[in-house]
Amino acid sequence: MKNFWLILAVVTLWTHDTWSQARQQGQVKGILTDKSTRQPLADASVALLYARDSSMAASAFTDKKGAFLLEDLPSGTYKLYITFLGYQPRLQTVEIIPGHVTANLDSIPLEKTGVTLGEVEITEIKPPIRVKKDTLEFNAGSFKTRQNAVVEELLKKLPGVEVASDGTIKAQGETVKKILVDGKPFFGDDPKLATKNLPAEIVDKIQLIDKKSDQAQFTGINDGQTEKAINITIKKDRKKGYFGRVSAGYGSDDRFATSASLNRFREGQQLSFLGSGNNVNNQGYTDLNALSFGGGSGMRRGGFRGGMSSIGGNGITRNWTGGVNYSEDFSKKLKVSGSYFFNDSRTENLRNSSRQNLLPDTTYYYNQHAQSLNTNTNHNMNMRVEYEIDSMHSLIVSPSFNYSTGKNVQDNRYESLGGKQQLVNSGTTRNISDNTAPSFFTDALFRKKFHKEGRTFSANLNIGYNNSDQENFNKSGNLFIQPNGEDYTDSIDQRNDITSRGFNMGVRLTYTEPVFKDRFLEFTYAWNRSYTASDKLTYDYNAAKEAYDRLNDSLSNSFENTFSTQQAGVSIRTQKKGYDYSAGLNIQFSDLDNNNISLDNRLRQHTVNFFPSASFNYAFSNSRRLRFFYRGGTQQPSVSQLQPVPDNSNPLYVQLGNPDLKPAFNNNFSLGYNAFDHAGMRGFFANVSASFTSNKIINANYFDSLGRQVSQPVNVSGAYNINSNLVNTFPLKREHTSINSATNLNYNRDVSYTNGIKGNTNNFSVTQHFSFNYVYQELFDFATTAGVNYNGARYSIQQNNNTNYFNYSFSFDMNVNLPLGFIIGVDLDYTLNTGLAEGYNQDVAMLNAFVSKSVFRNQQGLIKLQGFDLLNQNVSINRNVGENYIEDIQSRVLQRFCLISFSYFLNRFGNSDKGGIKTGRPGSAVPARAVRARGQAL
Incomplete structure (x- = not known):
């Protein structure tokens, strides 16, 4: 740990020192004027070129006063190149002397067009970054x-x-x-x-x-x-025609992959078709030429994950997809876009897990072997219509529709062990589930401006509906060992029919009023109502009739829930040239109405929350910005959390509902700092966020002497999460390299209840990544990344189970262009795991390689041979850390196979002016490589 903190301190100091050095450099400033009238020239293009090779150092546009400022420049000799429509370009030498921070050029006069500059015409200056x-x-x-x-x-x-x-x-x-x-x-x-x-x-x-x-x-x-x-x-010249590709590949173990796309982009119009099919764990998004696979391990706590995992998810997946996207600007007032996407997938998976359940006085061990088959079909449609009624009124409508069906079959074999590794229970379960779930949502935003600048009104209406029909079959056979050594068995054979419906509607009204030149008052009112209903009917199997016709009253229930909120707020917003801020106060009234139809009881809750709102944005310069915001909001419990009937699909983990749950309330803070030196292409980005939750909904767990667990959601306070990201990029432009570092720190505190005893879990994780990229002309390129992830969990109840574990990763990716259209490439991913359960500390080396050959005119065809997981070591290992458990999981993944494919690229574009240069004699003042030519720019 001492070495770890030393490394982290060195990284932080290096990051700060790197950026500090970048800021301690020179600048060039001046004012452009018309030589005859001496009036300032606004929006002129100013480019600063390195004198040694005329590559871009910095660029800018003049402001309303004709002034420009080029910052963060090392000492040396430069060429200043100025262009403005209707005026002669100007080229002059500028020198930044060490110790003299500013090169002040004062007034720079431009003459009207009449003479060319050294027989070189620069049609457009495009810096790498703006x-x-x-x-x-x-x-x-x-x-x-x-x-x-x-x-x-x-x-x-x-x-x-x-x-x-x-x-x-x-x-x-x-x-x-x-x-x-x-x-x-x-x-x-x-x-x-x-x-x-x-x-x-x-x-x-x-x-x-x-x-x-x-x-x-x-x-x-x-x-x-x-x-x-x-x-x-x-690019403008790519909006006059169409382009796309068709790819098909087949390989060992009957692996196949095929994809096709066709696009037509025009000014104001886009039309795209996509389609694909494969059984190589590709989600259906990727062209065969970009197909790649990873392996390794991950660490998970809540939503946090570090390390690597298998692309396409765990298991072996067959996937078919297809879709169309269309958008068009019918006029300046009417813009329409929409898409339809279809997905059909089938996934087979094997899963082994080892879990420690941490009780106040002992530890239970749970080992499971699971086999599953999932099939899912999904249709998704969405649309967006923007209509500018007139210069003062506009309307945006965004409807979407989703329809999904699925079937899941899962077989489990398990055993539970006590603190002395003695058998407590064992058994098998089989769960079969069929479901259908249509949903619809639409959002409409009406906006109005008044003649007084800053006075606006908007009304936002949203309506949503969802429905789910599910049929589940639950079968299990279980053996339990009692404390006296005797054993007994039981079995379950049931069918569950579950129907849930949901409808929500909300309105938000906003009115802004200018009170001073750059200050505004904003008044908001929001009303939202959501209704959910769930019917769960459980039937026991009747062997005599060979049918599920015996209603189980204790596991059946009809339930309704209505949650409505009203929120009103006022805030003042100030907008200056270099900064803006807002501060306000909001009040929210929440009403929860739970109606248990089966038990004929009703529960009503009313809560009131006051919370401020605040934001602040400050621009130190055009390249350095600071931002802060605070936001609060409620999170209502789900129907499954509220419905007071057990879910016994897993006989060792019975889940209960709790109709007394209150909505959780989240307080979210965020602070960010961005700095980018566009001359040296250095960047430094830092973000810190924090979330504090009152009445957080967690699962209280109770374990009995037979190793069975009963879980019920309850409200607790005292949970929070703090997360920070630090990204530093340091490209070396002349050498075509890029050095990047990324640091993530996360601290999470959760509250738990285990067998009635309250405890807390503190989890701290640090992830550090370094990457280095190198490109040599068009001959070859490579990228390498190294990372380490540390995760430490601390338990207040069982401190002897406190744990530390590390995950190390390294990757290397290289491509080499050879004569005659050949390309070879290789990528290697290596992962080292430590601190996991026995059998899960596996080192993984994933090696992929390819060789390709371009064919046909203009390289429109490509033949490619790819080999994946050539060392046959691909695995998927994850660790989950919860409030009272630690779990290691290994899942089935796709292993070594080869694929040979053919791709055809379709490009049909009309003739258009591509821009570029007109060159005169050699030795012109500005070399061709310093100007835009055939898509290449400064």
């Missing part, structure tokens, strides 16, 4: 990718962006929840459908956005409700 108020923009042409690469590969090369093995994207330490294409949704809110299907070649820019709510975008007043999103802008 920093805007709430957007970090990357020029895709500055980040090389392989031929026929998808957007996901491009994202992996961007500083401050992480892409996990399952396709989850993190930007600046935050999870990306939405991907937009030219500002429009692409297949709803699933980011992977865009990143794993769209080719990188069509991308013009990647924009990392702190996306504001529709309400804030309309009023211009920041309401603090933001989410991390990515907007992909498409």
